[in-house]
Amino acid sequence: MRIAIFGAGGVGGYFGGRLAQAGEDIVFIARGDHLKAMLTDGLRVDSVKGDFVVKPVQAADDPEQVGVVDVIILGVKTWQVNDAAQAMRPMVGPETVVLPLQNGVETPAHLAAVLGNQHVLGGLCALISFIVGPGHIRHAGFEPFVRLGELDNHVSERVQRLHEAFATAGVSVEIPPDIHAALWEKLLNVGPFGSLGAVSRAPIGVLMELPETRKLMEQGMREIYEVARTRNIALSEGIVDKAMAVLDKVPASGTSSLQRDIIAGKPSELDAWTGSVVRLGKEVGVATPLHSFIYYSLLPMEIRARGQVEFQE
Numbered sequence: 001m002r003i004a005i006f007g008a009g010g011v012g013g014y015f016g017g018r019l020a021q022a023g024e025d026i027v028f029i030a031r032g033d034h035l036k037a038m039l040t041d042g043l044r045v046d047s048v049k050g051d052f053v054v055k056p057v058q059a060a061d062d063p064e065q066v067g068v069v070d071v072i073i074l075g076v077k078t079w080q081v082n083d084a085a086q087a088m089r090p091m092v093g094p095e096t097v098v099l100p101l102q103n104g105v106e107t108p109a110h111l112a113a114v115l116g117n118q119h120v121l122g123g124l125c126a127l128i129s130f131i132v133g134p135g136h137i138r139h140a141g142f143e144p145f146v147r148l149g150e151l152d153n154h155v156s157e158r159v160q161r162l163h164e165a166f167a168t169a170g171v172s173v174e175i176p177p178d179i180h181a182a183l184w185e186k187l188l189n190v191g192p193f194g195s196l197g198a199v200s201r202a203p204i205g206v207l208m209e210l211p212e213t214r215k216l217m218e219q220g221m222r223e224i225y226e227v228a229r230t231r232n233i234a235l236s237e238g239i240v241d242k243a244m245a246v247l248d249k250v251p252a253s254g255t256s257s258l259q260r261d262i263i264a265g266k267p268s269e270l271d272a273w274t275g276s277v278v279r280l281g282k283e284v285g286v287a288t289p290l291h292s293f294i295y296y297s298l299l300p301m302e303i304r305a306r307g308q309v310e311f312q313e
Contacts, residue, residue: 001024001025001070001071001161001162001165002025002027002069002070002071003016003019003024003025003026003027003069003070003071003072003073003165004026004027004028004029004063004066004069004071004072004073004088004091005026005027005028005029005073005075006029006063006072006073006074006075006076006084006087006088007029007030007074007075007076007080007084008028008029008030008034008035008038008043008059008075009075009076009130009131009137010075010127010128010129010130010131010137010138010139011075011101011125011127011129012028012073012074012075012076012101013028013043013045013075013129013131013137014045014047014127014129014137014139014144015073015075015101015125015144015146015166015169015171016028016043016073016075017043017045017052017054017137018045018144018166018169018170018171019165019166019169020043020054020057021052021054021169022165022168022169022170023168024165024169025058026054026058027058027059027060027066027069028043028057028058028059028060029059029060029061029063029066029088030059030060030061031061032061032134033134034131034134034135035059035060035061036134036135037133037134037135037136038057038059038134038135039057039059040135041055041135042054042055042056042057042135043055043057043135043137044135044136044137045137045138045139046132046136046137046138046139047138047139048139048140048141049139049143049144049170063087063088063089063090063091064090066090066091067090067091068090068091068092068093068096069091069093069096070095070096070097071096071097071098071099071158071162072088072091072092072096072097072098072099073098073099073101074088074098074099074100074101074102074107074111075101076102077102077267077269078102078103078104078106078107078269078271078272079267079268079269079271079272081100081102081107081110081111082110082114085110085111085114085115086114088115089114089115092115092119096119097119097120097121097158098111098115098119098120098121099121099123099148099162100120100121100122100123101123101124101125101146102124102269102272103124103186103187103190103269103272103273104183104187104269104272104273104276105180105183105184105187105276105280106272106276107272108120108121108122108151108183112151117151120151121148121149121150121151121158121159121162121179122148122149122150122151122179122180122182122183123146123147123148123149123179124146124147124148124182124183124186125144125145125146125147126142126144126145126186127139127141127142127143127144127145128140128141128142129144141251143172144171144172145171145172145173145174146166146171146172146173146174147173147174147175147176147179147182147186148162148163148173148175148179149175149176149178149179149182150179151179151180153177153178153179153180155175159175160175163175178234180233181228181233181234181235184224184228184233184235185235185239185243187224187273187276187277188221188224188225188228188235188239188240188243189243189246189247190256190258190273191220191221191224191273191274191277191291192216192217192219192220192221192224192290193207193217193247193256194256194257194258194259194269194273194274195220195258195270195273195274195291195294195295195298196213196216196217196220196294197255197256197258197259198256198258198259198262198263198268198270198294198298199294199297199298200213201259201263203252203253203254203255204247204250204251204252204253204254204255205250205251205252205253205254206252208244208247208248216290217244217247218240218244219290220290220291220294221239221240221243221244222240223277223281223286223288223289223290223291224277224291225239225240226281226286227277227280227281227284227286227288230284230285230286231280231283231284257269258270258273261305262298262301262302262305265301265304265305266305267302267305267306268302268305270295270298270299270302271302274291274294274295274298275295277291277295278291278292278295
């Protein structure tokens with residue numbers, strides 16, 4: 001398969017690097033100094049699972065130069081998805097499929113609105129990985145995994161081929177029975193963690209240890225659970241207890257990308273995480289008071305980061 005990695009940051013750089021290391025035909029869509037460094041010196045990945053360098057690297061900043069590919073793995077932030085969907089059109093042929101790996105539950109629908117349902121899979125991943133410098137990725141934690149599936153949950157040949165490619169690359173990969181439930185389960189795990197961390201500016205250890213914030217964490221998960229179930233997403237009844245147990249095992253100093261971006265004054269995935277729970281809850285008449293409070297509290301910082309308003313803290 002010829003696979004394009006659209007967005008060669010922490011997620012795309014890591015998984016694209018592993019796939020290239022395993023012999024897949026990989027081309028990265030990147031830009032600026034990151035692109036120049038990869039073309040000159042290769043892609044360096046420092047990983048808790050073993051460091052490696054991919055060299056030479058196929059990479060470009062113009063999808064038209066790449067042409068039609070079999071698979072596009074989308075590694076951009078959620079707020080960049082719509083622009084990415086338009087930009088990737090020159091790489092999409094009749095049989096091309098796009099695998100999004102963003103947090104949140106709305107990305108497949110956004111992609112399908114631009115490219116058509118037949119070109120879109122559901123997908124998610126987990127790892128702590130980021131750009132250290134041009135051409136240099138660091139995977140700092142978590143056992144990386146990928147979950148993928150057709151939007152109607154049938155196990156297709158293209159999904160099986162992608163599963164095999166990731167498995168051959170040494171990545172933990174699964175085709176869940178219900179990809180939509182898997183996406184909502186991931187949101188339930190990361191959403192309250194990220195938004196409560198952003199509004200409190202405290203790491204996960206503090207949030208889980210203080211009875212007051214621990215209660216808020218559980219409340220946030222239960223709000224997501226109720227929205228999902230009302231929208232006919234088949235989450236298991238014990239998912240909240242399971243998710244709380246998982247967060248209890250996260251290193252006490254852990255923070256989420258949402259929290260770090262907001263604190264740093266950068267555009268974040270607030271709308272795709274917290275905002276989506278508010279929106280999707282309203283659509284089915286489910287109240288989400290905690291998510292609503294946090295979303296509207298953080299919104300001024302979000303729109304300031306996007307240059308839509310100016311103010312001093």
